Amino acid sequence: MTRPLLLRFVTVVGSSASFFLLLSVVPAYAQSVPGRGSDQAGLVTGALMSATVGGELIAPWLAARCGHRMLLGAGLLLLGAPALVLTASQSMGWIVAVCLVRGLGFAFTLVAGGALTASLIPPERRGEGLALIGVMAGVPSLVGLPLGSWLALHTGYGPVCTAAALLALVSVVAVLGLPGREAAQGPSPGIFAGARSGTLGRPTAMFAVTAIGAGIIVTFLPLAVAPGRSGVVAAALFVQPAAATASRWFAGRRADRSGAAGLVVPGLVVSAAGILVVTRTDFPVAVVMGAAVFGAGFGITQSATITLMYSRVPASGYATVSALWNIAYDAGMGIGAVGFGTVAGSTGYPWAFALTALLMLTALVPAWWDRTAARDQPAPARGPRVVTAEEKQ
Known part of the structure; x- marks a missing residue:
């Protein structure tokens, strides 16, 4: 502090x-x-x-x-x-x-x-x-x-x-x-070069797929729940970001102790499970609990992916990491909202939520690739941290 x-x-x-x-x-x-x-x-x-x-x-x-x-x-x-x-x-x-x-x-x-x-x-x-x-x-x-x-x-x-x-x-x-x-510690990778590289591209893809669920929950949950249950929707839209905030804090502390890589797969699975529970839009408890479970998984994925990405670049690449992660967030939410609306028009909301859960599980593929690549390659050298004037005193 x-x-x-x-x-x-x-x-x-x-x-x-x-x-x-x-x-x-x-x-x-x-x-x-x-x-x-x-x-x-x-x-x-x-x-x-x-x-x-x-x-x-x-x-x-x-x-x-x-x-x-x-x-x-x-x-x-x-x-x-x-x-x-x-x-x-x-x-x-x-x-x-x-x-x-x-x-x-x-x-x-x-x-x-x-x-x-x-x-x-x-x-x-x-x-x-x-x-x-x-x-x-x-x-x-x-x-x-x-x-x-x-x-x-x-x-x-x-x-x-x-x-x-x-x-x-x-x-x-x-x-x-x-x-x-800030003093540059090596060359700064560009946005497109960073996205093409596996070390940053894989976590970006994993987070973008999970962010699709966030865009769908915010946009379509009020429409999917039966009219007259505005209280259920309000509760679900409150517990989802609240659970994400709490789990992000927990995951951040855990990542410092045992590494961020081990949190990615649990975060993806929990996020998909939450969306799957939301398919029971006719049960208020399922809607609220599903939103909370998704929020918990989403918070874990947020913390794990960004911590992992920062650990793989020198200080000169921090801006690239920040940009890629935020683009994945915004693009994932936007794509999710547009795509879900098209699918739900043909299948109905419950099946559209189920298909979304299956789509989110496809992020396990780049997660597996990432774990395999991390075992085969040594971590890149990290540049020295910038020391503030207060710390020097």
């Missing part, structure tokens, strides 16, 4: 809270004009997530040239400042433009912030440290989504947009206390 890590917590909470506070508010704002349909709401969310993935692709290249701290500060500015002017117009062009800029800024905070976090944590405590960062980012998402909608309903769109902007902009002050440009 060094001073730089505590300052990093401030930027994590600020960026996450700013993003999730408006995640459901902006689509509602776009749709509030009479005559507009649900396609307008989908357009603004699509623009936000497309810009996020695009920003994640270019962020490692930018970080290598300007440093993680500068890119993190720029990301917070791009995330916060446009929110101040969102309500200046209800033109779709204006709203989409704001979403594009905010998505780009959020991507920068994810990639640069993730790489900076890895450099602030001792390698022997990395699993627990990354899990703690996940908790700091997860709590604002739990609170921000419902709070944003409530504030917009009771105070209007202007105040909630201002609050989201200030959360990100005030966090820029904390960036000034973080370490400056």
Whole structure:
């Protein structure tokens, strides 16, 4: 718990809270004009997530040239400042433009912030440290989504947009206390080179397949459960991220003691088992328990894959790891939501959930390949950790 890590917590909470506070508010704002349909709401969310993935692709290249701290500060500015002017117009062009800029800024905070976090944590405590960062980012998402909608309903769109902007902009002050440009320890692999390499590509694929389930749960569980059981849906959507947050913390501590590789397969199996339980959408207990089991497995997979990926690169590759992992998260959720909707239209929700569980189990194949390759090849040498000024004192 060094001073730089505590300052990093401030930027994590600020960026996450700013993003999730408006995640459901902006689509509602776009749709509030009479005559507009649900396609307008989908357009603004699509623009936000497309810009996020695009920003994640270019962020490692930018970080290598300007440093993680500068890119993190720029990301917070791009995330916060446009929110101040969102309500200046209800033109779709204006709203989409704001979403594009905010998505780009959020991507920068994810990639640069993730790489900076890895450099602030001792390698022997990395699993627990990354899990703690996940908790700091997860709590604002739990609170921000419902709070944003409530504030917009009771105070209007202007105040909630201002609050989201200030959360990100005030966090820029904390960036000034973080370490400056990190010393490169070897060449930095690019996004596509990292994805093609087995050492990073296999964990990325495993996590992306598991993230498909997360996108499906969030998007389709309210539709799959019988009408009139909104309480069941609310409970399931709460326990899923809560279980993921708790298990991510547990898995991070366990990874520091016995290694992250041994947690990947259990995480994949538990995630698939949770989705399989959700197939009984006519039983409220099964829906809630299935969501909780999936959340537990998803949290384990989150912690195990990112810890494993950071352990396989020198410090100069941290931005690439952060970008790949976040792209896998965003792309997996998006692909899952789109693909599940197509399948469910033909098979119905229970069978679609069952097929999703089978699909998620296919991630055991790259997991087996990864374990085999890890036994055959020695671990790459890890560059020296950046020592903060506080630690030197």
